[in-house]
Amino acid sequence: MTKVLAVDDSASMRQMVSFTLKGAGYDVVEAKDGVEALGIAKTTSFNLVITDVNMPNMDGISLIRELRTLPDYKFIPMLMLTTESGTDKKTEGKAAGATGWIVKPFNPDQLLATIKRVIG
Amino acid sequence: MSIDLTQFQQTFFEESLEGLDDMEANLLQLEVGAVDNEQINSIFRAAHSIKGGSATFGFEQIAGFTHVLETLLDEMREGKRDVTSDSVDVLLQSVDILRSMINAIQHESTYDEERAAVIQSRLEIMLQDGMSPATVIPATHGVADVSHAGLGWNISFTPHASMMQTGNDTVRILRELEEFGELNTVVDTNNIPDFDDYIPENSYLSWQLELRTDANKSTIDDVFAWVEDECELTITPIVDIDTIGAVSSPQSESEPATNTDIKPSLTVAQTRESKAKSTKTTETASIRVGIDKVDALINMVGELVITQSMLNQFAEREEVTAAQIEQLKNGLGQLERNTRELQESVMSIRMLPISFIFSRFPRMVHDLSSKLGKQIELIMTGEGTELDKTVMEKIGDPLVHLVRNAIDHGVESPEERAEKGKSAVGKVNLNAYHQGGNIVIEIIDDGAGLDKNRLLNKAREKGLVREDDILSEEQIYQLIFTPGFSTAEIVSDVSGRGVGMDVVNKNIISLGGSIDIESKLEIGTTFRVRLPLTLAILDGQTVKVGDEVYIIPLVSIRESIQIKQDMVRQVGGDMEVFKLRDEYLPIIRLHQVFEIERAVEEFENGLLVVVEGSGRRVGLFVDELLGQQQVVIKSLDTNFKKMAGISGATILGDGSVAIIIDIPGMVNLASIQNRDVKRAIA
Structure with a gap:
């Protein structure tokens, strides 16, 4: 089963992402910030990471940067959830090793379509 | 796949209201001293989350409003804009507007749209004012590229060696392109090094693609959007057959590879009828309980079960010895202890710290003091003192009234205070503590104090007290709780219409509590509210x-x-x-x-x-x-x-x-x- 790590400090976004992915048959683990996500990622391996950018403790970009240093996550797709105003963030995220981004607001269908671009 | 987004709304409302509380608390602290980056950051994050959530869950008005707010905060966060008391004021008002917007949606009621529009335009004006020419957002690039739907596109794509290390994969990109039409691929393998030098993590191939499609260029751009900085990419329209030949010719040495093995294998995930009922956003009263309290409860239930099984063995016996009766007594004693502990523990779940109410005061004091032109320092102690949720819900409004009263009537204006030789900044102290089975909440101000003679004269004037009645000090002070009694010379819109204090008193009494007053002229007044810890x-x-x-x-x-x-x-x-x-x-x-x-x-x-x-x-x-x-x-x-x-x-x-x-x-x-x-x- 495809395992997805969904990281967002907003519980409602996390619920939405998780519900959508579980409905599509993915196995989802949630984390509320970068620190928690990194801890989980070190003990469990995932096929995909979806992370919000603005979060307390550790933001999404730092999370991606940290994850890319781990051998298990060198080629794992990592998507950022970002807002259209965050053009700088896209560039910064790419430099940190992000695979791509999903622009907020998005609906469940858009989310699934985007995910299918990176894992099939 | 249709997923009912309304099921996430309640969570969104809750987290947004919490976010707004944080925002407010941080904004109030911003004024004091230098601006702390972490504070601005968390204010920004709250606005940012609300914006993202509201747009996702379809609350356009909230999204629109927070967008402006977020932009302003972003500039403050990046240091492009100073934090002034004026901007803090507008931000605080924005918090109010957002709160009322969320409440309106949650309860299907209305909010003050006019005020929201006023605040939004104030935010917008502020945003334009402070904008240096450099920060003007340029018009979105690429608008000029009105790409026609022609024959299709020739794409030259050379990934950088490290492209795959960001999780991107050429095969997937090709598959995606194939969905738009007929794709011919030519791969250039010339760059593959000798086996000794080969690094498996790098990509060495480059591609010439011919995509016959009516999709326009921006659609194709989107496919490469994630990798545009990690590859050499040119996309040109297909003109005619000759052009294609010209493009292919430099590749003549390489083995042309077709993409026969790349078949779209994307299976559309089984769509599942969303069974979630259209959950109406009904509000259920809930309380947050610390995990430790729940753990203690579970622990106690565990002990209760052990005691019960111990007592159970006696039920099966037909005859009991003296020693066993002793054991039975012990067991009953233990049951009593368990029950008592369980009761205390369950009661403690309903107990919440009074900070739930106190937390609204800094904002209120801030607003009121600027409205009344007074300088007030609010000191709160004992915020962790716990009381029952039901009592808490009912005591909020009376306390608000008492604090308002202290600010409006208690603390004097800075000029008046200076004349009296007091510090210009008045102090209002909120203090909560337990005493016996009660919680005591004190509202202490260092203002003018209550004037006994004036109170008494007023009461006689109004016929509330007879001329020859002799009242104790305490009785005179209690006069302010009489309906229709107000000594304020100027009735302000803050307090002082004489309705209110009697209602405060009545509410406190209906909770089984009491309120006493201590006052010294020119030194200050203390209102002491005493309430039972629980109504249960x-x-x-x-x-x-x-x-x-x-x-x-x-x-x-x-x-x-x-x-x-x-x-x-x-x-x-x-x-x-x-x-x-x-x-x-x-x-x-x-x-x-x-x-x-x-x-x-x-x-x-x-x-x-x-x-x-x-x-x-x-x-x-x-x-x-x-x-x-x-x-x-x-x-x-x-x-x-x-x-x-x-x-x-x-x-x-x-x-x-x-x-x-x-x-x-x-x-x-x-x-x-x-x-x-x-x-x-x-």
Whole structure:
């Protein structure tokens, strides 16, 4: 089963992402910030990471940067959830090793379509 | 796949309101001293989350409003904009608007759209004002590229060696392109090094693609959007056959590879009918409970189960030895301990720290003091003091009123304070602590204090007090709780219409609490509110009337005395009064009220319990006092119906039911009786 790590400090976004992915048959683990996500990622391996950018403790970009240093996550797709105003963030995220981004607001269908671009 | 997004709305509302509380608290702290980056960051994050969520869940108005707010905050965060007290003010008002927007959606009501528009335009003006030419957002690039839907596109794509290390994959990109039409691929393998130099993590291939499609260029751009900085990419329209040949020719040395093995294998995930019912956003009262409290509860239930199984073994025995009886007694003792601990623990779940109420005061004081031109420092202590949720809900408004009152009428203007030699900054102190079974909340100001003579004159003017009445200091202060009493010379819109203080007093009394005032002229005033910790348990005095047992709340009892028949006077018909020191108190015979037979009727053989409710005293005549105990209140309203003079019932240790007497209700009964008597005489 495809395992997805969904990281967002907003519980409602996390619920939405998780519900959508579980409905599509993915196995989802949630984390509320970068620190928690990194801890989980070190003990469990995932096929995909979806992370919000603005979060307390550790933001999404730092999370991606940290994850890319781990051998298990060198080629794992990592998507950022970002807002259209965050053009700088896209560039910064790419430099940190992000695979791509999903622009907020998005609906469940858009989310699934985007995910299918990176894992099939 | 249609997923019902409304199921996430309740969570969104809750987290947004929490975010707004944080935002507000941080904004209020911003004023003090230098701006802390982490504070600005967390304010920004809250706005950012609300914006993202509201757009996702379809709340356009909130999204629109927060967008402006977020942009402004982003500039502050990046240091492009100074944090002024003016901007903090607008931001605070924005918090209010967002709160009312969310509440309006949640409760399907309306909010002040006009005010929202005003604040939004203030934010927009502010945004334009501080904008240096450099920060003007350029028009979105690429608008000029009005790509026609022609034959299709020639794409030259050379990934950088490290492209795959960001999780991107050429095969997937090709698959995606193939969805738009007919794709011909030519791969260039020239760059693959010798095996010794080969690094498996790098990509060495480059591609010439011909995509026959009517998709426009931006669609193709989107496919490469994630990798545009990690590859060499050119996309040109297909003109005619010759051009394609020209493009292919430089590749002549390489083996042309077709993409036959790349078939779209994307299976559309099974769409699942969303079974989630269209959950209406009904609000359910919930409380947050610390994990430690829940753990303690589970732990105790565990012990209870052990005790129960221990006691169970006795049920199976036919004969019991003396030693086993001893064991049984121990077991029962343990059961009692478990039960008591469990009760305490369950009660503690309903207990919340008073900071839930206190947290609204910094904002209120900030707004009020700027409105009234006063400088006020708010000091809060004992915010962790816990009290029952029900009490908490009811005490909020009275406390707000008392704090307003302290700021409006208590603390003087800075000029006036300077004249009196006081510091220009007035202090309002909010303090909470436990005392016995009560919580005490003090509202202390260092303002002008209450003027006894002025209060008394005012009361005489209004005919609330007779000219020759002599009142104690405490009684004079209590005058401010009389309906229609206000000494404020100028009625402000903050407080001072004379409605309010009496309502405050009434609310506190209805919670079984009391309020006292201490004041020193020119030094300040202290309002001390005393409340029971919980409404679910009460300290009661059990009394006997005939064969029945009643419970009188201990807080209402002033004294219990034995009187003689000759101390009692009959007033108009059957109304009995007796003189206690200088005051005539009506007597209520409980056996008459509740129609109980075989009760003591002669005053010499019974007892008179003097109780106070709604500020008046009456004597309740009972047979005898039994004892004091804590009782768990069972509501009569929910189990039976509301009865005058009865606040509820409880179950005593022997399993019998005892009625709890509602003292203010009884006092009212007495006054109705009184009035009827007077009317009868008239």
